[in-house]
Amino acid sequence: MGDAYVWVADVDARPEEAAVLAGRVMDWLERRGIVRSELTNCLTGDELGRAPGPYAARAVTEDEVTAGGVTADGVCGVGMEIERRVYVCAGFWTATCPACGATTEPAERGPDVWTRAWAPLLDDLYAWFGGTGPGSGACVRCGERAEFTAWAIEPPVAVAHLGLVLWNWPPLGESFLDELSAVLGGHRLVTGSTTA
Structure with a gap:
């Protein structure tokens, strides 16, 4: 262990x-x-x-x-x-857009099943961590940007x-x-x- x-x-x-x-x-x-x-x-x-x-x-x-x-x-x-850090939990994430309510689907197989569709949100997190992005993420469904603290992400993620x-x-x-x-x-x- x-x-x-x-x-x-x-x-x-x-x-x-x-x-x-x-x-x-x-x-x-x-x-x-x-x-x-x-x-x-x-x-x-x-x-x-x-x-x-x-x-x-x-x-x-x-x-x-x-x-x-x-x-x-x-x-x-x-x-x-x-x-500057991105704090994450182990396991598959689900994220819900605060603007339109679109939610990622948890992966059924493999660690990146949902990330293929929601890669822009992950890209935004990585860009913030690297110092090149704003403290917000874009929804792939509605296109709206919202601060990371407004997204409902489970298990928790924090910037x-x-x-x-x-x-x-x-x-x-x-x-x-x-x-x-x-x-x-x-x-x-x-x-x-x-x-x-």
């Missing part, structure tokens, strides 16, 4: 404020005892992160963060991402300049997410999980 992570994307954070907001979040997580203050090698690769603190269970839906979550490499930590990534943690609790949003000034959050 491989590593998995839970992500929380702040879809309202502007690029110029992401670093300040990331510092605010980490300070809050440390004060609450959800993460430890020292940076350690608790993430994948060479990245440093913060290991679970004594009160990490306050953030999740299960009693223990490390129960069944730490891999043989000791990967179980929290990191902040302050960059953001600020994200919290929790390696090998259980799902996050609703009360924790509400508090995190308040720490971020009421920003909208999108959360999901995936495997590496």
Whole structure:
């Protein structure tokens, strides 16, 4: 079994404020005892992160963060991402246009069955990630463009300049997410999980 992570994307954070907001979040997580203050090698690769603190269970839906979550490499930590990112979940997506209600069909065979018809939406996501596209996607049915945050995409997809990534943690609790949003000034959050 491989590593998995839970992500929380702040879809309202502007690029110029992401670093300040990331510092605010980490300070809050440390004060609450959800993460430890020292940076350690608790993430994948060479990245440093913060290991679970004594009160990490306050953030999740299960009693223990490390129960069944730490891999043989000791990967179980929290990191902040302050960059342009597209956050996705594993599995087939369905996307619904906010203008006309057209919906992609989930794939029945192969990972790209629906993407052949909806490739322009994926192209828009990749262009945004690469820094060359706007923060909106075009519908292949009606041609209207809408901000990515307006699209109903399941499992969740988010475009953001600020994200919290929790390696090998259980799902996050609703009360924790509400508090995190308040720490971020009421920003909208999108959360999901995936495997590496």
